[in-house]
Amino acid sequence: MKTLTGIGAMIRVALRRDRIQLPLWIILTGGFLAVAVPTWKGVVQTEEDLRAAIELFAVNPAARLFGIASGGESIGEFVMLEAFATLSIVAGLMSFLLVVRHTRKNEDTRRAELIGSSVVGRHAGLAAALILAVFANVLLATAIAIVLIANGLAVTGSIAMSLGVAGVGISIAGVAAVTAQVYSTSRSASGMAGAVLAAMFVLSGAGNMLGRYDEATVWVHSAWPSWLSPIGWGQQMRPFAENDWWLLGLSVAFFLVLSMAAFWLATRRDFGMGLLPEKPGPARAAPGLVNPFGLVWRLQRGVFFGWAIGMVAFGVIYGSISGEIEGFMAESETARELFEVIGGTEVMLDAFIVAITGIIGMLLGVYILQVTLRMRREEADGQAEALLATALSRCRWMASYIFNALLGVTLLLFIISLSAGLVAGLVLGDTAHWLGEITAATVVYLPALMVLAGVVVAVFAFLPQKTAMIGWSVFAISVICGPIIGDMLDLPEAVLNLSPFTHIPQMPAESFNAAPLLIMLGVALGLFILGLIFFRRRNLNLSSG
Amino acid sequence: MGTPGNVIKISGLVKRFGKTLALDEFNMSVQGGEVHGFLGPNGAGKSTTVRILLGLLRRDGGEVKLLGGDPWRDAVSLHRRLAYVPDDVKLWPNLTGGEVIDLLGRLRGGLNPGRRAELIERFKLDPTKKCGTYSRGNRQKVALVAAFASDVELYLMDEPTTGLDPLMVLTFREYVKQARDNGSTVLLSSHIFADVEALCDRLTIIRSGKCVQAGTLAELRHLTRTKVHVESEKPITGLDRLQGVHALEQNENEAEFHVDVDAIDDVLRHLVNFKIKALYSAPPSLEEIFMGHYGEEMPSGEQAGVSEVSK
Ligand SMILES: Nc1ncnc2c1ncn2[C@@H]1O[C@H](COP(=O)(O)OP(=O)(O)O)[C@@H](O)[C@H]1O
Ligand SMILES: [Mg+2]
Numbered sequence: 001m002k003t004l005t006g007i008g009a010m011i012r013v014a015l016r017r018d019r020i021q022l023p024l025w026i027i028l029t030g031g032f033l034a035v036a037v038p039t040w041k042g043v044v045q046t047e048e049d050l051r052a053a054i055e056l057f058a059v060n061p062a063a064r065l066f067g068i069a070s071g072g073e074s075i076g077e078f079v080m081l082e083a084f085a086t087l088s089i090v091a092g093l094m095s096f097l098l099v100v101r102h103t104r105k106n107e108d109t110r111r112a113e114l115i116g117s118s119v120v121g122r123h124a125g126l127a128a129a130l131i132l133a134v135f136a137n138v139l140l141a142t143a144i145a146i147v148l149i150a151n152g153l154a155v156t157g158s159i160a161m162s163l164g165v166a167g168v169g170i171s172i173a174g175v176a177a178v179t180a181q182v183y184s185t186s187r188s189a190s191g192m193a194g195a196v197l198a199a200m201f202v203l204s205g206a207g208n209m210l211g212r213y214d215e216a217t218v219w220v221h222s223a224w225p226s227w228l229s230p231i232g233w234g235q236q237m238r239p240f241a242e243n244d245w246w247l248l249g250l251s252v253a254f255f256l257v258l259s260m261a262a263f264w265l266a267t268r269r270d271f272g273m274g275l276l277p278e279k280p281g282p283a284r285a286a287p288g289l290v291n292p293f294g295l296v297w298r299l300q301r302g303v304f305f306g307w308a309i310g311m312v313a314f315g316v317i318y319g320s321i322s323g324e325i326e327g328f329m330a331e332s333e334t335a336r337e338l339f340e341v342i343g344g345t346e347v348m349l350d351a352f353i354v355a356i357t358g359i360i361g362m363l364l365g366v367y368i369l370q371v372t373l374r375m376r377r378e379e380a381d382g383q384a385e386a387l388l389a390t391a392l393s394r395c396r397w398m399a400s401y402i403f404n405a406l407l408g409v410t411l412l413l414f415i416i417s418l419s420a421g422l423v424a425g426l427v428l429g430d431t432a433h434w435l436g437e438i439t440a441a442t443v444v445y446l447p448a449l450m451v452l453a454g455v456v457v458a459v460f461a462f463l464p465q466k467t468a469m470i471g472w473s474v475f476a477i478s479v480i481c482g483p484i485i486g487d488m489l490d491l492p493e494a495v496l497n498l499s500p501f502t503h504i505p506q507m508p509a510e511s512f513n514a515a516p517l518l519i520m521l522g523v524a525l526g527l528f529i530l531g532l533i534f535f536r537r538r539n540l541n542l543s544s545g
Numbered sequence: 546m547g548t549p550g551n552v553i554k555i556s557g558l559v560k561r562f563g564k565t566l567a568l569d570e571f572n573m574s575v576q577g578g579e580v581h582g583f584l585g586p587n588g589a590g591k592s593t594t595v596r597i598l599l600g601l602l603r604r605d606g607g608e609v610k611l612l613g614g615d616p617w618r619d620a621v622s623l624h625r626r627l628a629y630v631p632d633d634v635k636l637w638p639n640l641t642g643g644e645v646i647d648l649l650g651r652l653r654g655g656l657n658p659g660r661r662a663e664l665i666e667r668f669k670l671d672p673t674k675k676c677g678t679y680s681r682g683n684r685q686k687v688a689l690v691a692a693f694a695s696d697v698e699l700y701l702m703d704e705p706t707t708g709l710d711p712l713m714v715l716t717f718r719e720y721v722k723q724a725r726d727n728g729s730t731v732l733l734s735s736h737i738f739a740d741v742e743a744l745c746d747r748l749t750i751i752r753s754g755k756c757v758q759a760g761t762l763a764e765l766r767h768l769t770r771t772k773v774h775v776e777s778e779k780p781i782t783g784l785d786r787l788q789g790v791h792a793l794e795q796n797e798n799e800a801e802f803h804v805d806v807d808a809i810d811d812v813l814r815h816l817v818n819f820k821i822k823a824l825y826s827a828p829p830s831l832e833e834i835f836m837g838h839y840g841e842e843m844p845s846g847e848q849a850g851v852s853e854v855s856k
Contacts, residue, residue, distance in 0.1 A: 184678065185638075185675065185677050185678055187638060187639065187677060278674065278675055278678050280641075280671075280673035280674065281640075281641035281643075281644070281673055281674070281675055282641060282643065282644060282673065283641065283643035283672040283673045284643055284644070284647055284672075285643065285644040285645075285646075285647035285648055285651075289640075289644060289647070289648060290647055290648050290651035290652070291651075291652075292652075295648060298640070299637060299639070381635050382631065382633070382634070382635030383635050383636065383637055385596075385601060385631050385635075386629070386631055386634060386635070386636070386649060386688065387649075387652065388599075388601060389599045389601065389624060389629040389631070390624055390629075390649060390652035390653040390654075391621050391622075391624045391625040391652060391653055391654055392621075392624075392652045393620070393621045537603075538603070539601075539602045539603050540596075540601045540602065542596065542601065542602075544562075544592065544593075
């Protein structure tokens with residue numbers, strides 16, 4: 001096959017370029033599981049606890065988004081319910097980013113043009129990317145299986161579950177191989193593959209929600225949409241129960257068919273082009289774009305809307321579970337203890353609200369970082385150079401990022417409060433009450449999130465090259481020393497106090513306390529002012545060339 | 546418009562990046578209404594100078610005046626009066642070229658819609674395409690359209706022709722001349738002599754952060770020498786005694802040298818005597834000019850294209 005000449009070299013180049021990224025995906029996923037699985041095992045220590053927890057998953061249609069009950073007998077099944085959908089999405093993200101990176105993105109950056117001119121067949125690049133994707137998924141599955149087996153879960157089930165995850169990964173790799181031929185930019189190719197991944201999740205989730213629950217056997221029979229999705233195929237394998245291996249064949253076939261389609265499409269287009277030309281955009285800027293605030297909003301509104309959808313979905317699930325939480329807690333002693341530690345109250349529903357708002361509040365730190373770290377990216381990439389050479393002052397430029405981050409995160413806090421409050425009101429009655437409780441418990445996180453933004457802004461002014469590294473580290477430390485993980489790890493008071501999240505009043509279990517919030521507000525403002533003053537005084541850190 | 550006197554006045558400018566001394570007591574002055582060439586090999590310090598003029602970088606020593614102000618302190622008000630085209634422009638991949646032109650124009654203080662349309666047409670730019678799909682040349686065009694569509698007193702352009710195809714370079718030159726005719730001042734940096742030669746009234750040559758030459762084109766005539774490579778059947782003699790021949794290197798039947806424009810005729814007449822087999826001529830690269838002049842090694846850069854003249 002002349003079209004595959006040079007594939008060995010291509011794989012070596014690709015492996016070299018991914019030598020940090022790929023291990024990171026695998027180690028972080030394995031690490032997450034290594035931390036999470038013992039926690040989950042802690043929640044369901046007795047057979048009754050286990051059955052109660054799995055029944056909760058089975059009766060609650062929102063929880064079925066993530067998986068289906070298959071007997072209620074093994075801890076592995078509980079882990080499958082908790083983790084499979086998330087792991088599938090991680091494998092999917094890893095796979096489509098990898099394939100697009102080594103195909104479409106190569107062409108975008110003209111790297112492949114150089115490769116294309118030496119002795120490399122026209123299909124070698126795509127084939128190398130697909131082989132690498134399979135390899136990465138096998139590694140990921142191995143890591144998952146090792147962690148599961150090491151935690152004492154059934155060997156066959158562990159292998160079935162991890163191969164199910166890899167099945168989703170290679171399926172999406174096939175999808176990305178096709179989108180990389182169809183679209184002419186890596187952004188569109190990744191975007192479309194990401195949309196297909198989301199659709200797979202929605203299909204499997206919808207099929208499970210519409211399915212039928214058989215109480216006697218603790219078994220959810222999914223409706224047909226689940227069978228259209230590789231995530232659904234993985235769940236229908238029912239690892240730890242039936243281990244139906246043949247379903248893996250569906251994923252492999254799906255991958256092979258799409259790969260062949262991609263090779264065929266590649267012969268029908270010119271190098272550097274997609275089958276579909278990029279959609280033309282507006283020839284003139286809308287009035288809202290031509291000011292610094294509008295520009296930043298435009299650059300990251302996609303990220304915001306992604307979060308907004310996530311917040312609505314999370315709110316619906318969280319609101320709908322609230323109705324069953326008392327019952328579940330009544331049955332499971334260990335879960336009850338866990339929530340008491342996290343929530344610091346014996347009123348289970350309050351403890352539940354504290355735990356969930358804590359997770360959301362801290363999670364939104366990621367959004368703060370996504371917006372504020374963009375400053376550094378634009379400085380390093382060079383867009384800031386063109387902007388700051390216009391009559392735009394550095395202060396206004398920086399302020400537009402701060403303002404965007406804070407406005408966006410405030411909206412997200414209200415969006416989840418609204419969605420969770422309304423659904424909780426539907427389930428529990430007294431909508432106004434729950435809306436108020438949940439909104440208060442959520443919005444108090446804003447000052448801590450502002451401190452995080454302040455840290456990034458200040459670091460950016462003093463140590464621009466380290467902004468991302470320090471920003472993410474501070475976030476990670478704040479989460480680890482924060483109210484949930486910190487409490488579970490039993491960290492000493494002094495260490496817990498390092499995290500701004502520790503100082504948030506844990507409403508509704510605790511009463512509102514303005515003092516720490518005002519102090520954090522002051523700290524945040526101080527950091528912003530420091531950042532604004534010292535960014536004005538430093539050299540821009542521009543690439544030379 | 547037209548600003549009388551010095552639009553840019555730099556004296557004793559020093560800039561360090563860690564241990565690298567990027568600018569070492571650099572001097573330059575640009576007068577109002579002129580097109581000023583800023584010539585130097587890669588890494589000489591051109592971009593650094595321009596970025597200091599824009600207040601993007603802070604100087605470590607020396608004096609800099611721009612349009613009568615201090616580029617660091619008065620950055621924002623000065624930027625209203627100038628337009629900048631960066632070296633290797635980076636744009637936002639998901640905005641269209643048209644959006645970026647409007648954005649940069651508006652933030653600079655507004656642009657002329659009629660000229661905007663005309664420039665887009667002349668530079669053959671598709672303003673509805675996303676910047677992520679543009680080649681380097683097209684990104685360059687976006688920055689050029691945004692700059693030329695603003696009526697400003699000063700244009701700072703850092704290697705603006707890199708990535709443009711030859712036809713577009715001609716269009717570019719036309720607009721630079723038009724800007725000068727309207728009384729604006731243009732600072733044009735480049736590492737290729739031909740770019741500067743076609744447009745500039747005066748020029749400054751920078752090398753390793755120092756100003757090595759400054760003056761009008763006529764004063765720097767030696768830069769317009771031609772590089773000649775000749776092979777002959779008979780051994781070549783007597784070249785070293787001719788007027789206007791520089792940097793001669795030869796062995797028996799082969800010679801390479803630089804020749805002043807007004808001496809070309811004499812030299813060719815002389816060469817005919819040796820039965821020429823091949824003759825190539827090309828404008829020398831900046832590096833070669835400096836080597837001829839100073840007998841020093843230069844860090845390697847691009848070579849000028851070679852064109853065959855006869856045989
Ligand atoms: N941000 C920077 N950090 C470190 N060194 C730099 C930086 N910018 C420029 N330099 C160095 O300063 C010198 C001048 O660079 P530059 O002004 O970009 O040259 P030119 O534009 O003439 O090619 C070079 O040696 C370059 O490596
Ligand atoms: Mg430069």
